[in-house]
Amino acid sequence: MYPFLLLLIGVVVVVGGILWARLHAFPALLLAASVIAWATPAEWIVEAGLARGMAEAAANQLARSFFLDRVTEGFGRTIGQIGVMIAMASIIGESMLRSGAADRVVRAILRRVGERRAPQAFAVSGFLLGIPIFFDTVFYLAIPLIKAVRLRTGRHYLWYILALLAGGSMTHSLVPPTPGPLFVAAELKVDMGLMIGMGLLVGAVSALAGFGFAYWADRRRDLPLRESEEALERLRAVAEREEDQLPPTWLAITPILLPVLLIAGAGLAPSTLAPWLKALGDRNLALILGAVAGLFLLLRWTSREEMEAAVRESLVGAGSILMIVGAGGAFGAVLQQTNIGEAIERLSVATAVLPVAFLMTAIIRTAQGSATVAMITAAGAFSGMATTAQLGFHPVYLALAIGCGSKPVTWLNDSAFWVMTRMSGMTEREGLRTFTPQMLVMGVVGVGVTMLLAWLFPMR
Numbered sequence: 001m002y003p004f005l006l007l008l009i010g011v012v013v014v015v016g017g018i019l020w021a022r023l024h025a026f027p028a029l030l031l032a033a034s035v036i037a038w039a040t041p042a043e044w045i046v047e048a049g050l051a052r053g054m055a056e057a058a059a060n061q062l063a064r065s066f067f068l069d070r071v072t073e074g075f076g077r078t079i080g081q082i083g084v085m086i087a088m089a090s091i092i093g094e095s096m097l098r099s100g101a102a103d104r105v106v107r108a109i110l111r112r113v114g115e116r117r118a119p120q121a122f123a124v125s126g127f128l129l130g131i132p133i134f135f136d137t138v139f140y141l142a143i144p145l146i147k148a149v150r151l152r153t154g155r156h157y158l159w160y161i162l163a164l165l166a167g168g169s170m171t172h173s174l175v176p177p178t179p180g181p182l183f184v185a186a187e188l189k190v191d192m193g194l195m196i197g198m199g200l201l202v203g204a205v206s207a208l209a210g211f212g213f214a215y216w217a218d219r220r221r222d223l224p225l226r227e228s229e230e231a232l233e234r235l236r237a238v239a240e241r242e243e244d245q246l247p248p249t250w251l252a253i254t255p256i257l258l259p260v261l262l263i264a265g266a267g268l269a270p271s272t273l274a275p276w277l278k279a280l281g282d283r284n285l286a287l288i289l290g291a292v293a294g295l296f297l298l299l300r301w302t303s304r305e306e307m308e309a310a311v312r313e314s315l316v317g318a319g320s321i322l323m324i325v326g327a328g329g330a331f332g333a334v335l336q337q338t339n340i341g342e343a344i345e346r347l348s349v350a351t352a353v354l355p356v357a358f359l360m361t362a363i364i365r366t367a368q369g370s371a372t373v374a375m376i377t378a379a380g381a382f383s384g385m386a387t388t389a390q391l392g393f394h395p396v397y398l399a400l401a402i403g404c405g406s407k408p409v410t411w412l413n414d415s416a417f418w419v420m421t422r423m424s425g426m427t428e429r430e431g432l433r434t435f436t437p438q439m440l441v442m443g444v445v446g447v448g449v450t451m452l453l454a455w456l457f458p459m460r
Contacts, residue, residue, distance in 0.1 A: 002044070003338040007381055010036045010331065014377055015367045025373045026320075029327035033074070037067040037334040048339040062337075070337065071330045078329020079322060081186045082179075086325065087318045088287035089177035092255045093133040094314035095294030099301045100245060101252035102129055102138075106145055108249040118149050119156065119163040123211050126167030127203070132256055132290075135172040135416060139164065143423050150225050157225055159218035161424050162438055166210030170442060173371055173403040174199035174206075177259070177287055179321050180372040184402050187332055187379040188395045192283045193263045198396050199403070202453070206404070206446035213438045226425035247297050255297070259290035325376065332380025353391060354401040354454060357382055358447040361405025369414040371406035378402045393458035400450040407443030410436050 010032040017028030042063035049059030062070065096102040106125040113121045122142060129138045142164050150157040176182040176195055185195040246252070262281045280286065298307040357378060365374035379402055391398060410417050411432060421431040 006036050006338050026323040026327050029331050033071045033330040033334050037070050040338050045337045048337050074330035074333025075326045079326045082182055083322055084284045085177050085287045086179055086321055088291040089132050090314040090318035091291040092294045094310045095298050098310050099297035101247050101297050104246040104252040119159045122160050123163040123167040126164040127171055130168035130171035131175050135168040138168045158223035159214050162214030163211055166207045170203035170207045173406045174203040179325055180375040181403050183325050184375050184379045184399045187383045188399050190396045190399050194396050202400050202446050202449050205449045206442040209445040210438050210442040213441050217434050247301055255290045255294040258293055259286035262286040328376030332383050335380045354451050357401045358405040361402050362408045365406050366409040374406045375402055393454040397450050397454040401447050404443045404446035408440040410439045
């Protein structure tokens with residue numbers, strides 16, 4: 001039980017540091033990693049190293065090393081694995097926002113389906129834009145358009161908002177290159193193309209469940225549009241922005257689709273083409289090409305100065321994310337050295353691992369509010385047993401269960417909760433009655449689908 005005690009101590013340090021001491025997630029995770037590394041006995045480190053296939057001499061050397069060296073080694077290894085991808089994904093997201101490409105995607109889908117199907121349009125828009133862009137940023141982008149459509153239709157405001165949430169929140173937690181699922185896939189050694197494909201599948205089913213909840217909630221209550229006349233005029237101006245100021249649809253979607261298709265294509269290509277496609281489908285190169293496409297949009301539809309500002313600001317934001325992800329990698333590395341994976345395996349039959357991973361992630365998310373921090377913490381705990389032989393199914397299902405567990409429970413300690421309520425004009429009570437249960441429904445449906453797929457298609 002000793003590894004579980006260290007895990008509990010680590011989780012308490014992370015959650016307590018964020019909630020009680022008001023620490024940023026980076027020092028909280030780094031402090032937790034340091035405490036666990038210091039408290040882990042040398043014999044446990046040797047045993048865990050041998051279990052992972054290390055030579056006995058290397059395992060003994062690791063056990064004799066200074067505890068902070070083990071922390072920094074885990075930090076550096078994680079940054080080396082996914083640092084470039086996070087930076088490129090940040091550039092893609094900022095480029096799409098500033099160039100008008102994200103706006104064009106939403107408008108194109110709205111035009112295609114018509115205002116009568118505006119909820120479906122907002123759900124699909126959120127699902128696509130949630131891949132490269134943080135969901136709260138997607139919400140910032142789409143809420144003026146949602147309000148403008150509500151002005152024209154005079155109804156279904158709640159349905160529009162919750163439909164956007166249903167699409168965007170699921171890809172945020174299940175589909176790389178968003179930092180949360182990107183880190184989990186790397187930590188559990190899941191192929192990035194497989195994570196994208198399975199994340200899209202489970203995310204689509206979960207989003208459909210969230211969309212159904214949105215329809216049900218809208219029929220039960222009518223959410224008014226609480227805006228001043230001055231604000232309403234600004235909304236009309238957004239809706240009437242000139243079309244020739246935005247990139248064409250096929251080009252606007254390129255920064256998202258290009259890396260996804262390259263990464264997925266590398267795994268599906270015939271053997272005769274594999275060397276070429278594998279080179280283009282390398283996850284770092286694919287994201288770099290997506291970023292180049294985003295920068296082209298900026299240069300073509302804005303200016304060189306705007307492009308420079310976008311790169312600068314996106315990299316500043318990426319730096320903060322990288323620090324959190326790197327500290328999470330250190331936390332996971334020192335947890336592996338406690339042999340926590342073997343301890344979990346002894347206590348759990350294979351079919352119980354997925355709900356346990358889901359519940360653990362959900363508890364951490366509920367306690368401290370951040371989906372990304374919850375996923376990072378849970379991935380570290382389960383990475384020691386993330387092999388098909390140990391689980392009885394492919395570790396991609398474990399990654400998906402962790403992603404689904406980051407959905408519940410959204411409430412007052414979540415910054416996204418305040419973004420959604422304040423920008424939509426909802427009260428806290430209205431948010432707790434709509435956002436919170438919707439996220440719970442999507443998380444539960446998602447883990448249920450994941451468990452069903454693991455049973456039907458274990459991919460041993």
